[in-house]
Amino acid sequence: MRSSQQQALFRPRRSQQWREGAIRALLALCAAVSVVTTVAIVVVLLWESALFFREVSPWEFLTGTRWAPKFQPQSFGVLPLVCGTLLVVVGSALVALPAGLITGIYLSEYARPRTRAVLKPILEILAGIPTVVYGYFALYFITPGLMAVFPGTERFNAASAAIAVGVMILPMVASICDDAFQAVPDSLRQGAYALGARRRQVVLRVVLPAALSGVIASYVLALSRAVGETMIVTLAAGANPQLTLNPLEAIQTMTAYIVQVSLGDTPAGTVEYHTLYAVGLLLFLITFSLNVVAQRILRRFREEYE
Amino acid sequence: MNQSPPVEKDAPAVPVLQVQELTIRYGDKVAVDRVSLDIPETKITAIIGPSGCGKSTLLRALNRMNDYIEGLTMQGRVLYRGVDLYAKDVDPVQVRRRIGMVFQKPNPFPKSIYKNIAWGLAINGIRDGVPQRVERALQQAALWDEVKDRLHDSALALSGGQQQRLCIARALALEPEVLLMDEPCSALDPISTARIEDLLFQLRDTYTIVIVTHNMQQAARVSDYTAFLDGGHLVEFGPTEQVFTRPKEKRTEDYVTGRFG
Amino acid sequence: MSPPNGPHANAPDRPSSQRRRDALPRLLRRRGDGQLWRERLFHLFCAAVAWSGLVILVVLLFHVTRVGWPVLSWKFLTSPPSRFPHRAGIYPALMGTLWLIGLTTLFTVPVGVGAAIYLEEFATPSRWNRFIELNIANLAGVPSIIYGVLGLGVFVRWMHLGRSVLAGALTMSLLILPVVIIAAREAIRAVPDSIRQGAFALGATRWQAVRDHVLPSALPGILTGIILSIARAIGETAPLITIGALTYVVFVPESPLDRFTVLPIQIYNWASDSRRPFHDLAGAAIVVLLAVLLTVNAVAVWIRHRFEKYRMR
Numbered sequence: 053m054r055s056s057q058q059q060a061l062f063r064p065r066r067s068q069q070w071r072e073g074a075i076r077a078l079l080a081l082c083a084a085v086s087v088v089t090t091v092a093i094v095v096v097l098l099w100e101s102a103l104f105f106r107e108v109s110p111w112e113f114l115t116g117t118r119w120a121p122k123f124q125p126q127s128f129g130v131l132p133l134v135c136g137t138l139l140v141v142v143g144s145a146l147v148a149l150p151a152g153l154i155t156g157i158y159l160s161e162y163a164r165p166r167t168r169a170v171l172k173p174i175l176e177i178l179a180g181i182p183t184v185v186y187g188y189f190a191l192y193f194i195t196p197g198l199m200a201v202f203p204g205t206e207r208f209n210a211a212s213a214a215i216a217v218g219v220m221i222l223p224m225v226a227s228i229c230d231d232a233f234q235a236v237p238d239s240l241r242q243g244a245y246a247l248g249a250r251r252r253q254v255v256l257r258v259v260l261p262a263a264l265s266g267v268i269a270s271y272v273l274a275l276s277r278a279v280g281e282t283m284i285v286t287l288a289a290g291a292n293p294q295l296t297l298n299p300l301e302a303i304q305t306m307t308a309y310i311v312q313v314s315l316g317d318t319p320a321g322t323v324e325y326h327t328l329y330a331v332g333l334l335l336f337l338i339t340f341s342l343n344v345v346a347q348r349i350l351r352r353f354r355e356e357y358e
Numbered sequence: 359m360n361q362s363p364p365v366e367k368d369a370p371a372v373p374v375l376q377v378q379e380l381t382i383r384y385g386d387k388v389a390v391d392r393v394s395l396d397i398p399e400t401k402i403t404a405i406i407g408p409s410g411c412g413k414s415t416l417l418r419a420l421n422r423m424n425d426y427i428e429g430l431t432m433q434g435r436v437l438y439r440g441v442d443l444y445a446k447d448v449d450p451v452q453v454r455r456r457i458g459m460v461f462q463k464p465n466p467f468p469k470s471i472y473k474n475i476a477w478g479l480a481i482n483g484i485r486d487g488v489p490q491r492v493e494r495a496l497q498q499a500a501l502w503d504e505v506k507d508r509l510h511d512s513a514l515a516l517s518g519g520q521q522q523r524l525c526i527a528r529a530l531a532l533e534p535e536v537l538l539m540d541e542p543c544s545a546l547d548p549i550s551t552a553r554i555e556d557l558l559f560q561l562r563d564t565y566t567i568v569i570v571t572h573n574m575q576q577a578a579r580v581s582d583y584t585a586f587l588d589g590g591h592l593v594e595f596g597p598t599e600q601v602f603t604r605p606k607e608k609r610t611e612d613y614v615t616g617r618f619g
Numbered sequence: 620m621s622p623p624n625g626p627h628a629n630a631p632d633r634p635s636s637q638r639r640r641d642a643l644p645r646l647l648r649r650r651g652d653g654q655l656w657r658e659r660l661f662h663l664f665c666a667a668v669a670w671s672g673l674v675i676l677v678v679l680l681f682h683v684t685r686v687g688w689p690v691l692s693w694k695f696l697t698s699p700p701s702r703f704p705h706r707a708g709i710y711p712a713l714m715g716t717l718w719l720i721g722l723t724t725l726f727t728v729p730v731g732v733g734a735a736i737y738l739e740e741f742a743t744p745s746r747w748n749r750f751i752e753l754n755i756a757n758l759a760g761v762p763s764i765i766y767g768v769l770g771l772g773v774f775v776r777w778m779h780l781g782r783s784v785l786a787g788a789l790t791m792s793l794l795i796l797p798v799v800i801i802a803a804r805e806a807i808r809a810v811p812d813s814i815r816q817g818a819f820a821l822g823a824t825r826w827q828a829v830r831d832h833v834l835p836s837a838l839p840g841i842l843t844g845i846i847l848s849i850a851r852a853i854g855e856t857a858p859l860i861t862i863g864a865l866t867y868v869v870f871v872p873e874s875p876l877d878r879f880t881v882l883p884i885q886i887y888n889w890a891s892d893s894r895r896p897f898h899d900l901a902g903a904a905i906v907v908l909l910a911v912l913l914t915v916n917a918v919a920v921w922i923r924h925r926f927e928k929y930r931m932r
Contacts (some may be wrong), residue, residue, distance in 0.1 A: 062441060064449035068824065075826045076741050082733030083742070086755045086800070089793050093765060151668050158669035162662055180847075180912065182854025184883045185683070185905050188890045191680050192898060219675055226669075250654060252661045253868035264922050273760065280762020282857035283883075287890055307764050307857070314771070314861045318550075332768040336761065343760035347753075370877065423819060428744060455822030465813035467832055477831060478821040532821060 054062065059304045062351040097336055100329035107323050113330060119293040119304075128327065130334060132293035136303035138209065140285055141278045143214025143299055144221060148278075149271055151218075152225025156267075159226065160233035161255050172227075179223035187287030190216035202300055208290030211299035216284045221274040228273065232266025233259055235357045265356075276342035280335065282307040306335045372399045374536060374566045375420055375457075380434035382415050382424070389415045391435070393589035397536075402558060404569045404581035404598065406574060408613070410495075412590040413570045414462075417538050420568065421457035422450040438536075455482055456613025457536040458529035463545050464521035466513035466528075471496075471505050474513045474524055475531045482532060491531055499527035500557050526557065537561070539569040543576065555580050574614055578602050586610045640721050660750040684911070695903060699869040700885065704896035705834030709904050712885035714871040715784070716853060716911075719881055722788030723852050724794070728845060730792075731799030735774040735841075737806040738800070740829050759797035766794040767861025782863040790858050795848040802844020806837040846919040850912050882908045895929030 069169050105113070108128045116129015155175070159168055184340070195212040199205045244254045290302030291312055304312075313328040373396035382390040389412040397403050397420075403521055405413045418424045419436060422443060436443045443453055466474050475492045484491070492509075496502040501523040505516070513524055524544055529537060543551040558580045561567060571577050576596065584601040586594045586609075594601055594610045605611045698708025734755075742748040770790030780786040810833050818828035834841075859881060869882040880888075882904060889901035 062438075062443070062452045064447070064452065067450070070828055072824050076737075078732045079737035079741060082730045083737040083748075083751050085730055086734065086758055087751060089796070090754050090758060092773055093761070093769050096769055097765075104811055142927060151671070154665050154668040155540070155672065158665035162665055163669070169927065171669060172670070174676060177916075178672055178676055180850060180854075180916065181679070182856065182883055182908065182912070184854070184856045184886050184890070185679075185909070187907060188901055189679050189682065191890065192686075192771065193679075203476040215907065222838075226672075240862075250658050250889070252658050268627065271774065276760055277762075280764065281889065282762070282764045285885065286857075307762065310764055310768065311857065314863060320776070329768065332765060336765050339762055339765075343757055346760075347756055423816065426815075426819070443833075451822050451824050454820055459820035460817060461813065463813060465811075465817040467817065468836060469843060478823075481823050481827045481831075525919065528821065543905070609661070 093336065097329055097333040100326055101333045102335060104323065104326035104330040107326075108330075119309075121327050126323070128270070128323075130276060130306075130331065132295050133304060133306045133309055133331065134334075135295050135297075136285075136293060137279060137290065137307075139210040139297065139299055139303055139306040140214045140217060140281075140289060140305055141275055143330045144217035144278045145271075146276055147215055147218025148222040148225050152222045152270065152274070153267060155226035155227050156229025156233060156270075157255055157260075159230040161251070161259060175223040175226055178236055179227075181200050181220075181281040183220065183281060184287070186216045186220050187213075187284040190284055190288035196249070198300070205300045206290070206302050208288060208292070208302040209291050210303045213285045213287075213289035214299065216288060217278050217281050220281065220284065221277050225270045225274045228270030229263070232263040232270070232353065235266065236262045237351075237357065263353075265349050265353040269346045269353065272342050272346035272349065276339045276346065279342070280307060280339050282311060286311045306331050310335075312329065373397060374399045374439060375568075376435075376437040376440075377416070377420075378435045378437065380416070380436065381421060381432070383431045384413070384427075385429045388590050390419070393587070393590075393592045395592060395595055397566060397568055398583060400563060402562050402569060402580055403583045403585065404577035404609045405568065405570045405585045405587060406572070406577045406613075409572060409586035411587045412459075413587050414540050416587065417540055417568060417570045418459075420536070420538055421454050421459055423454070423459060425450055432450050440490060454533055455532060457538060458534035460522070460525050460529055460540065460542050462541045464518055464525050466516070466521050466524050468512070470510045471513050471516070472509040475528050476491060478528055478532050488529055495527040495531035496524075498530050498561070499523045500553065500560070501527055516551070519546050519553060522546060522550070522554060523557065526554075530561075534565070536566045536568065539567065539604060541570055541572065542574070574616075577587055586613060586615040588613070599617075610617075634887055639912060641774065650762055657870060658790040680909070683902050683905045687904070689904040690899050690903035691906060696866070700867070700888075702868075704894070704900055705898075707900055709885055709907060711868050711871050712880050712882045712904070713907075715868070715879040716881040717876075718784045718879060719788050719791060719859075720849055720853060723791045724845070724849060725801050726788060726792035727796055727848070729914065731796050731845070731848075732803050733839060734796075734800045735803030735807055736829060736834075737747055739804050740772055740825060740833065755797045755800055759801060762857075763855055766790055767858030769793065770780060770858060770862045781876065782878055783876045784861055784872050784879045787859050787864055787879065787881075788875070790862055791852050791855065793854065793915050794858060795852050798848045798851065799845055802848065803837070803841045806840025807833060808845060809840060810836045839922055843919045843923050846922070850915045850919075853912060854883055854908065859884055860887070882911070 087273045113130050114129055115131065116127060117128050117131050118127040119132045120127045125142075159171060163171060190212045194215050195205070195207065195209065198209065198212055205211070240258055240262060241254055244258045249258070264342075285305045286308040289305060289308060291304050291308060292302040293304040293309070294301070296303065309331055310328055313325065375397040377393055377395040377397075378395045380390055381388065391412075393416060407413050415424065419432065424430055424432070425583055432444065437458070438453070442448070467477065469477070475495050476488050479485075479488055479491060493502060493506075496505065504520060505511075505524075513521065516524060522545075526537075526542075528533075540599060543554055546554070553577065554586075558567065558569070569577075569581065576604060581598045583596065584598040585592060586601060586605075586607075588609060594607045595606060596606075601610060601616050604616060674802040695708045696707060696713065697710050699711050700709070701707040738748065738752060742751075767790060770786060770793070774780045774786040774789050775782060778786075780789075814832050814836065815828050818832050823831075864878075864880060866886055868878055870877075871878045886901050886904045886908065889904065892898070
């Protein structure tokens with residue numbers, strides 16, 4: 053056979069290459085949807101917030117201590133909403149972070165395979181319960197309980213919502229902690245046992261320090277989830293933006309405010325309406341930075357053990 | 359079987375594949391170092407050497423299976439009947455249709471025995487006489503009698519040796535000119551290995567076969583030519599008998615007599 | 620250790636070999652300094668905390684069922700909501716959920732699986748592709764209400780879709796897309812590379828190998844991921860409220876451009892009502908919602924088990 057004929061044999065089939073390229077491009081387009089989503093989120097938030105910040109200075113927005121867009125005189129200080137969010141986040145962290153860590157320790161270091169096989173699905177179910185159900189539970193089960201224990205408790209209060217949010221984020225903390233512990237090489241444990249350490253000592257002094265960055269990442273992610281949680285706080289925490297540190301009073305979080313505006317008949321185009329986007333932007337920035345931090349920690353943790 | 363041993367001065371007849379000054383790197387690590395090699399037509403060429411010597415990498419370069427490995431760079435040329443396989447207008451997909459490959463671990467598709475073979479035909483646009491071609495391929499691979507009554511059962515139900523012969527049948531169905539085999543028996547028991555070796559003898563007149571093996575007895579048994587690779591270098595290449603009985607290089611002698619590796 | 624029982628104690632009437640045998644266990648005997656108690660206590664404490672998740676779950680289910688069960692009836696499932704609690708039902712919400720989930724699945728599955736295939740099979744490790752990956756991970760962490768704000772801005776107002784099922788489904792699709800992509804990628808990654816190699820060696824193109832071998836092998840995993848994401852979409856409330864789906868809807872949508880309501884929104888509606896009988900309605904609707912979710916999850920688990928045996932090596 054002549055060389056040129058041979059060369060023709062290996063020449064790409066045009067139709068096939070064209071089809072392959074077209075499919076590749078189509079699939080790449082699918083992947084690009086995610087980037088478009090991010091861009092759209094940023095553009096919408098920035099654009100509509102700009103309309104808000106034309107009328108209210110960012111300084112006033114970020115440092116004002118009174119949030120009253122619907123009353124005269126209007127006031128646009130976001131700090132009460134931030135304070136309300138913080139109250140719920142701290143409260144839920146008090147519930148979920150220690151309990152999640154301990155659950156993770158139990159799952160990874162103590163539970164037998166069969167126990168794990170039961171406990172993990174239970175946690176998954178807990179994580180899969182819709183937030184509106186948790187909100188209902190907080191309002192009609194946790195709050196009456198709190199009222200019975202602390203007589204001064206208001207009908208809507210931060211504590212009840214915080215407990216429910218804590219329960220909601222607990223499975224996530226437990227699952228990431230469990231993964232982090234499992235990633236710790238067994239040789240480390242064996243080494244400690246060989247020195248005569250007991251299991252509790254191995255867990256607390258060897259495994260936990262080795263998995264610390266994974267634990268911290270789970271905490272940061274959980275906080276981010278708590279900041280963005282909406283339905284529980286909307287149902288149970290109230291709609292009363294105020295600067296308070298008393299968890300038994302009604303407050304309002306950033307997310308609950310966004311819901312309030314979209315529920316009401318606020319006319320589009322007014323300043324009150326644009327507050328929705330300004331608060332949304334702040335919420336996005338907070339959760340986004342928390343997520344970026346958590347992912348950075350997780351990546352470093354994985355590199356350490358892979 | 360043609361038992362007349364090739365004489366030393368008898369240069370490999372017609373080279374189907376020519377490797378010229380081939381260097382392959384994974385990142386900074388050199389896996390194949392300036393190897394030149396002519397693979398003769400309708401003969402079995404064995405590539406031997408200690409593990410990690412680059413023999414699999416070299417084999418995979420012959421039908422561009424290395425294309426998908428990240429961080430791999432190549433210098434030099436691989437010619438198939440004078441055509442540079444790495445030339446710009448050569449489609450790797452077309453290359454693999456002429457130069458088939460069988461892997462270390464049997465890797466049948468999780469489908470029926472019949473579909474395992476018919477799929478290769480389908481993607482190559484062959485629609486005529488598919489059942490006949492499947493049967494012929496299975497017969498060539500000496501598997502037909504064992505599976506003819508259960509062609510539509512899952513290929514995963516076969517034994518390891520049968521799976522490997524199915525993979526050979528799958529490659530043969532496309533009627534390639536060259537068959538590359540990457541340690542095809544290393545995951546198999548001695549009986550299955552013997553059956554595959556028998557099969558190689560039957561195929562040697564029709565196909566050009568390149569087989570990578572770490573088993574020196576196997577290389578001595580089945581191959582016409584042997585290339586000894588060490589540390590990415592081609593130490594020696596020649597007729598199998600000469601390489602095993604009268605090696606030119608000290609290192610080859612040490613290796614084939616079991617003094618290292 | 621008291622001297623008479625110690626290893627060096629004199630016991631002339633016993634042979635020395637037996638003395639040694641007695642002495643050894645004593646050396647290895649557990650110390651009585653409280654270490655062991657602390658060990659047991661810590662183990663018990665961890666177990667108690669871990670199992671408290673089950674306790675919470677049981678309490679929650681019990682509470683909701685006790686409230687909602689008496690209200691549940693066939694009429695409740697087939698009636699529209701009403702100002703009168705004894706006449707109210709969840710039919711439009713159930714149908715609305717069905718519409719929303721149907722459309723969301725329609726949008727999410729091709730795009731999500733396509734993106735996963737691209738990232739796992741076609742993408743080379745370039746900067747742009749790393750950026751896409753990072754971006755998807757970040758999107759998965761964006762609060763759902765932000766998607767609502769996005770949907771309000773883009774679908775409802777800019778594209779003039781109004782407060783329709785279509786706008787809701789598009790918003791929901793963007794929300795669960797990252798989860799679908801991540802799950803599908805994992806399933807695709809779990810397909811052994813030897814299958815791809817075998818296909819390439821026969822002269823298959825990338826797409827032929829993916830279409831005929833990788834995707835079928837990854838299908839159970841992909842399906843499970845999709846179903847779990849859909850379960851999440853069924854329970855989501857916040858983004859739909861933000862795009863304005865919270866209205867008094869007594870009819871079932873007939874086209875994608877009709878207004879709609881869904882189960883979680885109906886629950887929110889009743890739960891935030893100040894009148895007691897409506898709280899019980901919310902409880903009943905929650906029982907229905909949880910039953911739906913349980914069924915969906917059971918299907919996912921079933922698929923996972925059903926196909927596990929087919930997974931290669």
